[in-house]
Amino acid sequence: GAGVSQSPSNKVTEKGKDVELRCDPISGHTALYWYRQRLGQGLEFLIYFQGNSAPDKSGLPSDRFSAERTGESVSTLTIQRTQQEDSAVYLCASSPDRRNEQYFGPGTRLTVT
Amino acid sequence: DAKTTQPPSMDCAEGRAANLPCNHSTISGNEYVYWYRQIHSQGPQYIIHGLKNNETNEMASLIITEDRKSSTLILPHATLRDTAVYYCIVRPQSGAGSYQLTFGKGTKLSVIP
Numbered sequence A: 001g002a003g004v005s006q007s008p009s010n011k012v013t014e015k016g017k018d019v020e021l022r023c024d025p026i027s028g029h030t031a032l033y034w035y036r037q038r039l040g041q042g043l044e045f046l047i048y049f050q051g052n053s054a055p056d057k058s059g060l061p062s063d064r065f066s067a068e069r070t071g072e073s074v075s076t077l078t079i080q081r082t083q084q085e086d087s088a089v090y091l092c093a094s095s096p097d098r099r100n101e102q103y104f105g106p107g108t109r110l111t112v113t
Numbered sequence B: 001d002a003k004t005t006q007p008p009s010m011d012c013a014e015g016r017a018a019n020l021p022c023n024h025s026t027i028s029g030n031e032y033v034y035w036y037r038q039i040h041s042q043g044p045q046y047i048i049h050g051l052k053n054n055e056t057n058e059m060a061s062l063i064i065t066e067d068r069k070s071s072t073l074i075l076p077h078a079t080l081r082d083t084a085v086y087y088c089i090v091r092p093q094s095g096a097g098s099y100q101l102t103f104g105k106g107t108k109l110s111v112i113p
Helices: none
Strands: A005-007 A010-013 A019-024 A031-037 A043-050 A053-056 A065-069 A075-079 A088-095 A108-112 B009-013 B018-023 B031-038 B045-050 B061-064 B070-075 B084-092 B107-112
Touching: A005 A088, A010 A019, A019 A088, A019 A108, A031 A075, A043 A065, A043 A075, A075 A088, B009 B018, B018 B031, B018 B084, B018 B107, B031 B061, B045 B061, B045 B070, B045 B084, B070 B084
Parallel strands: A010 A108, B009 B107
Antiparallel strands: A005 A019, A019 A075, A031 A043, A031 A088, A043 A053, A065 A075, A088 A108, B018 B070, B031 B045, B031 B084, B061 B070, B084 B107
16 A cells, blocks of 8 residues: 655755645554654654644754644644754654554655755 | 663675674563664654564564564564664553653664675
């Protein structure tokens, strides 16, 4: 079946602009996660959704970062007033339940110039 | 996070079995052993997980020692497409650690033609 998809695959933006990153999870997966991975680094947890609510937003690095999920499906991660340190690959994952294995999308490579 | 220890790199001849070790001497009774891999420029990919019994799926086998202090991931017939960084993680069944995946440095497996 279809896996997790993310769009765009690459995004180049100017410092100070807002960006929206989209994630389409595997159909039926109630849990959805956003991570960030800087070049050569490990995964950095950002936020976890169970259904449409986000019980854990502890990883969002600042109030410039926000995320929402609608219809227990699509999620968008929004970064306002982007900074150069926001440059990274943003990964989305989904799972049937938070206790199950997570399936990752291909990521969105964000470059802030 | 030093809950797992893996060799930084390994080579394997194409067509041979790749045996990737992982030490997790401080694992708790309610923690699973999970393996993921990340092929260059792609999102992480779930491989297999287990609690105390050996597990096998279409991708790999997982052998967990009786004391659960170490495990080995076995790719039975490595191909060039298996070249990736392999991550062994221990994951509790509840709490934030159950869904906030944290990868260490992993083992870079190079499959040689």
